[in-house]
Amino acid sequence: MSRLVISGARPLGGDAVDIVIDGDKISEINPAGSTNVDGDRVLVADNLVALPGLVDLHTHLREPGREDAETVDSGTRAAALGGFTCVHAMANTEPVADTAGVVEQVWRLGKEAGWCEVRPVGAVTQGLNGVKMAELGAMASSAAHVRVFSDDGKCVDDAVMMRRALEYVKAFNGVIAQHAQEPRLTEGAQMNEGELSGILGLRGWPAVAEEAIIARDVLLAQHVGSRLHICHVSTAGSVELIRWAKSKGIDVTAEVTPHHLLLTDELATSYDPFFKVNPPLRAAADVEALRLALADGTIDAVATDHAPHPSEDKECEWAAAAFGMLGLETALSVVIDTMVRPGLLDWAGVADRMSTRPAQIGRVAGQGGSIEVGQPGNIIVIDPEVMWTVVPSELASRSRNTPYRERTLPGRVVHTVYAGTPTVVDGALAETKNNERSVTS
Template identity: 60%
Template sequence: MTISYLITGGTTPDGIATDIAIDANGTIAHLGNSLAAEAAQTIDATGKIVLPGLVDLHTHLREPGNDDAETVETGTQAAAKGGFTAVHAMANSNPVADTAGVVEQVYRLGRQSGWTDVHPVGAVTVGLAGERLAELSAMYDSTAQVTMFSDDGMCVWDPVLMRRALEYVKSFDGFIAQHAQEPRLTEGAQMNESALSSELGLAGWPAVAEESIIARDVLLAQHVDSRIHICHVSTAGSVELIRWAKSQGINVTAEVTPHHLLLTEDYVKTYDPVYKVNPPLRKDSDVHALREGLADGTIDTVGTDHAPHTQETKQCEWVVAAMGMTGLETALPVIQHAMVDTGLLDWHGVARVMSANPARIYRHAEQGQLTKSGGLVEGAVANLVVYDPHHKFTVNPTDHASKSTNSPYRGMELSGQVTDVFYRGHQVVADANLTTPYRHS
């Protein structure tokens, strides 16, 4: 057996020092102590954590149509530098990914880029307009084999339409990822509704706008016995609703973003539009509830909601600025800061919420190394991340691979660095720098 790479001295998510041998077929050949492999390239991971490749269920790659902000190429480069080996591209491109042709285009661009797996997310409704269902079955039957559908950026507000969508995707074990935002309660909203929004003179975005949709949709999912996923949960009340739904056996999963685990509405005091996001930054009490919900399993996974924007659409007056933040390249350090350094999660837990759980939700057949607990197994595809939790740095978005620089962490001091990434057994990141992409056959 030819061994291509040997990772030595690293610590697995379980806290065990383990060497990892990767063979020429791109699989994990051996796990053990003091492994030796002739002619292998050796990566010294002493003092570092070796994690399964990260999986992001919520990424905006913008292409087709908005490639001035991001492309599949630049977005997946950013993902690779952040430790992700699979990303799910949201449907709000131009044209919208509501047909088999568009999702196949995104899927093909991902394979051509070769930095990560790219799984297109299909739109629930035509043009994200919320009026009639998109070609759900055709997108599933396409080369992309779409099973996740979302109008993210827009809420599927019509309960009849949502019920039909939930019923429709059951036939191929698909699921709906809902952007929970009652539009009539958020018309013109600019930030979290609170005393601060009144003080700043910005229209408030009430928590109930999110919570009312979640309450409705978990009941609909229960009624039709289908799968519902809640995108970017942001309030304490939402956490409680999801916790209740799970206690009732409802098939619901949920995600939280890194920025909602770290940042609060207080950042809006600067009127810097880099902090304008949908859903908005909330209160300290919400951040605390979100962290607790992720730690206890109420919230299943971390989704970056990586939302690149051009300077023209972001660096302008707050009221007209675009909503969204970049997040792929800072996700792991932010999760370390918010969850690991605070003692709420260990690295085993990080592997669970950033690798195993999102892979399980999407039913990733090729994420074989991801056991239910987020561990590594021999014979699985070698999607691996070597991470140095001790490296300290100051966030500088101009150093990122993403085409856009609207990071809310600019100037913030964080710990952690992705030093090496193996995608399908090919080293796409070495010494924290991009190398060469994997070429699909």
């Protein structure tokens, strides 16, 4: 079987090398141009940056139930184009991913699609109802090997339920990923509560509703000695709480979305629901705090919260619109724009926050490795300099609700290699038939 050679790439922006992948593992790393590529498949990457394949902790693939918005296949195509070799599929599908049967279905659909590894997230409570714990152990032991559990979309707001869940998942090294939103403080909430919400007459989603839950949950995690992950951190106050918790040795990790690194609540003045998201876009000071926290590692990971919605759920008045925005195909560009270009993260930092740490948090073996001999062949090649304009109709996602419409962003994925097989070549999806691809389990 022929090998795959990525020629002339610069791993983490370092010296140019040829990366040779044999099967699904990196077999050789040679000085650029020194590899005999006779009979090998070559992906030209002259002086482009190579990173380990990105890992998303927070993706809504919508299948089963809302295939009009996204499917596992369409969502993972978008993921591959965005440089992801692994995504965590959130549990708020219809039916909810709260049983071994549903998580295995999602996992199998991911395997069949073959564009990247799909790791299902299991619901914490049955039907996301917050009342009765789902069969977390069954999901953990299933073929899907669930390690991340979340009622995302809803907060596990009952303190006893949260405590029990944190304790219970210790048995299989799971983590509870909390959607931190105190429900009573956010009834009917539409946007960040601040001066703008008052002027626009949109019900406020106050920072304290996120921070109060984070404060409680880090203390719960400390009390029971469990692992806690905070989804989509959006406020400067949350950053302070997480920083404090880490300083006390509490086992908490956190993610931030690309949109919270770039966009602010000012965009709500258009009343355009493409900017409606949960948690809401916050103030510029929050954006600044989130960038600094991602830079210093207080926030561990970038996670897209890719949330596809059909157009009828966005082409309406603000209050009637669904929360959420696409993210997979623009995440890396936004990180380059907000973190790399201002000098807050170097390429090693990007690899850490978008690949290594999310893989660790999700306990995903075979992802998030370094670009070294013997490591899995999950590698992406990016051109960080190219500028591109986001055209919604050109996205691979089945939905069009990107907040970056008409916006010009830096950096594009040129090649994505997943488990030794190219899924994206020269910026386009590879033509390989899905089922011919080898897939790690």
